[in-house]
Amino acid sequence: MGMGANIVLGAIADDFTGATDLANNLVRGGMRCLQVIGVPQQEVDLTDIDAVVVALKSRSCPVDEAVADSLAALEWLRQQGARQLFFKYCSTFDSTDQGNIGPVADSLLEALAAHQTVMVPAFPINGRTVYQGHLFVGDRLLNDSGMQHHPLNPMQDADLVRVLSRQTPHPVGLANRAVLAKGAEATRAHLTMLADQGVRHVICDSLDEQDLEILAEATVAMPLVTGGSGLGQALPAQYRAQGWLDTISEPGRLSPASGGALVLSGSCSRATLAQVADFLAKHPDGGFALDPLTLSEGDKQWEQALAFALERLSSNAPVLIYASADPEKVKTAQAELGVERAGHLVEEALSQLAVTLVNEGVGRLLVAGGETSGAVVSALGITTLRIGEQIDPGVPWTQTSMVGREAPLSLALKSGNFGGIDFFTRAFEVLV
Numbered sequence: 001m002g003m004g005a006n007i008v009l010g011a012i013a014d015d016f017t018g019a020t021d022l023a024n025n026l027v028r029g030g031m032r033c034l035q036v037i038g039v040p041q042q043e044v045d046l047t048d049i050d051a052v053v054v055a056l057k058s059r060s061c062p063v064d065e066a067v068a069d070s071l072a073a074l075e076w077l078r079q080q081g082a083r084q085l086f087f088k089y090c091s092t093f094d095s096t097d098q099g100n101i102g103p104v105a106d107s108l109l110e111a112l113a114a115h116q117t118v119m120v121p122a123f124p125i126n127g128r129t130v131y132q133g134h135l136f137v138g139d140r141l142l143n144d145s146g147m148q149h150h151p152l153n154p155m156q157d158a159d160l161v162r163v164l165s166r167q168t169p170h171p172v173g174l175a176n177r178a179v180l181a182k183g184a185e186a187t188r189a190h191l192t193m194l195a196d197q198g199v200r201h202v203i204c205d206s207l208d209e210q211d212l213e214i215l216a217e218a219t220v221a222m223p224l225v226t227g228g229s230g231l232g233q234a235l236p237a238q239y240r241a242q243g244w245l246d247t248i249s250e251p252g253r254l255s256p257a258s259g260g261a262l263v264l265s266g267s268c269s270r271a272t273l274a275q276v277a278d279f280l281a282k283h284p285d286g287g288f289a290l291d292p293l294t295l296s297e298g299d300k301q302w303e304q305a306l307a308f309a310l311e312r313l314s315s316n317a318p319v320l321i322y323a324s325a326d327p328e329k330v331k332t333a334q335a336e337l338g339v340e341r342a343g344h345l346v347e348e349a350l351s352q353l354a355v356t357l358v359n360e361g362v363g364r365l366l367v368a369g370g371e372t373s374g375a376v377v378s379a380l381g382i383t384t385l386r387i388g389e390q391i392d393p394g395v396p397w398t399q400t401s402m403v404g405r406e407a408p409l410s411l412a413l414k415s416g417n418f419g420g421i422d423f424f425t426r427a428f429e430v431l432v
């Protein structure tokens, strides 16, 4: 049992950045939120926390593993007293005919002895909508959105009733826009009617925030809901209406930030490359480039990067260490070293810089890159993140307490294409 547990929502997210995305929306909806990385092995302090999101890596792993990890997370969240459970997956319904969305949802329902759940992947402000059970990305059907070429889970069918039917032995139903238009009560009646017919999974249309609000109202009493982070933003208002949640002023309030500011970037996504260029234009002497080919030759470049960062930090100057490079440079390094080794060299170098520099007094750390963030967080031994205000959509500041540090460490973890062009400078301006 966690200390002071009074948890309203317990969420299980199938990847790390998806977990942060949901947590960010829960804060925006008015909940104080903690993200935990993996199922906690030790007691977690849940004082003044309303929602916990457990970040798993269950999106593309073997089905058995995804089910086992999700059930372990469920068990832990129930021990913390969570009133409603939320299974979070990607708003593009990332999965294959083998799973993992269907099998995980089935096993969670079974463990909860529940008969039905809803599937609400839509995230309208990000252009993900569902109509007549068909998922759109912007104005394209899912299977024509680029997602049909995804390396791990190519999405070749936009009809989610059909997609999910291949992942579960149970009947899949639909709550379409015409039903939602009649309001929450009619939607609830429709779900009950489907439940009476044995329909376990209901794909739900949603075109806008209002549809999500109706769905949140219709499903607030369900033991388990599933979907993307859009639904997450609509639920807190319903918890308040139920009297489960107080009105909380500044749910994203963190302790004052302190310590040196550092940006580490291992992302080569287009948005990140522009952010690196923007930072270097503002601080021409503020950046140090790492190159996997040089890193592979020994410690020299790493030591130079460390010396560079220490020098800049001692004069309170902004500092960026980056391996981010244009596609051609990345390809050259990958051809020479192999994709995996090139990535590993960069992740290892940035992780060890993070560990050393946090020891040396860095207290505000921004990391760019999903995989890179995972590597840094794991090297720092971080297991919980308190979610603060968002810097840009989907990317909040977070805080974690660390052994050996009196004040908490402030951390912003930005995956690939998130964030405006001035993200590397503005992030620190909005942090107080």
Ligand code: ADP
Binding pocket: 266, 267, 268, 269, 272, 291, 292, 323, 324, 325, 329, 330, 331, 333, 334, 342, 343, 344, 346, 347, 368, 369, 370, 371, 372, 373, 414, 415, 416, 417
């Ligand atoms: P994103 O969120 O943009 O996809 P990730 O951190 O998830 O970023 O992935 C980027 C990957 O590319 C990481 O494994 C990183 O180590 C690797 N990488 C970074 N810079 C280079 C480079 N210059 N050459 C080769 N690989 C690189």
